[in-house]
Amino acid sequence: MQNLCYALKHDSPIGPLWSYWTKRGLYRLQWADTAQPEWIVDETLGSASAKSAADKLDVALIAFFAGHAEDFAWVRIDSLGWTPFADKVYRKCREIKPGSTMTYKQLAQRAGNERASRAVGSAMARNRVPIVIPCHRVVSSSGGLSGFSAPGGLETKRLLLELESD
Template sequence: MTLSFTLFDTAIGRCAIAWSGRCVVCLQLPEDNNAKTRARVLQRYSAAREAVPPRQIARALDTVAALLRGTPSDLSSIPLDMEGLPPFHRRVYEAARAIPFGAAVTYGELARRSGVPGAARAVGQALARNPFAIIVPCHRVLAAGGKTGGFSASGGAATKLRLLAIEGYKMGLAKSLEKSQRENRAPSLFDSRASADL
């Protein structure tokens, strides 16, 4: 399997995308500088070589860059190479891909959507190993109680909050989100007003 990668400009810095054939293998968020971003990709995929992306991969990186500028973008059609990933991780990643731009769910809710209610901690561990940052939007998954939760990319939770802000998500709504998920209903206008008053 031939692995290739390239760095590309986004509103949050230079990201990297790695691919094999027509499928994305990895999307790396920016590190402190280009050399560190490149090194991070090569740490994961030592045989990867820098190359000009084929048309389908170029479209994928253009769509990711648009999302990172705040343009609502659907990344669910970007083909991912999930071979070699544990089946549980695949289920979690597929469920996470269904979370729309500007929305968020809790780890517990994502566990339920993945078919394993009560496995919030295992979902968090799977997301911490997510090789497809942004395409599998792990930044849209929050801890219970309106807390941010972890984020394994450079910058940690601050990066997660920045990504959510780019998408227009308001963290104050997390408590009403969690409550509405417990009650199995959509949040109402009154929920968001109440959470803003907290």
């Protein structure tokens, strides 16, 4: 279990969205039906920088859900536990601009292994910081929507893409 030092609830049209922070950065961004964080957060481990980053993310998420393009590249992420390949995939995924999409194969190519489309799909399914790592911008080879593990599944993916296209 991570040493979580701060948690903040953000409002979204999909439901409550919780950000969980460590001293290294954003550890998880998760939709949850609960009014309380599901993880134990020890704020004595916290730092002013985690709270400041969470507050800044809150402002950016409000703008994002209001339809203002945001790439969230400034958010520092705690990548502890990621494989080297997943780390590459997530870094390349963060380069996809708001309003744009990329196929799993294209993302695999950018991550250095053009035959790893399925591995990219697995990495996207395990993405613990959706929106900040914009897995909703990754589409099937036909350009259609496929695979999205957040509540609402493909409808949520469609909504996130529509927010960015306006």
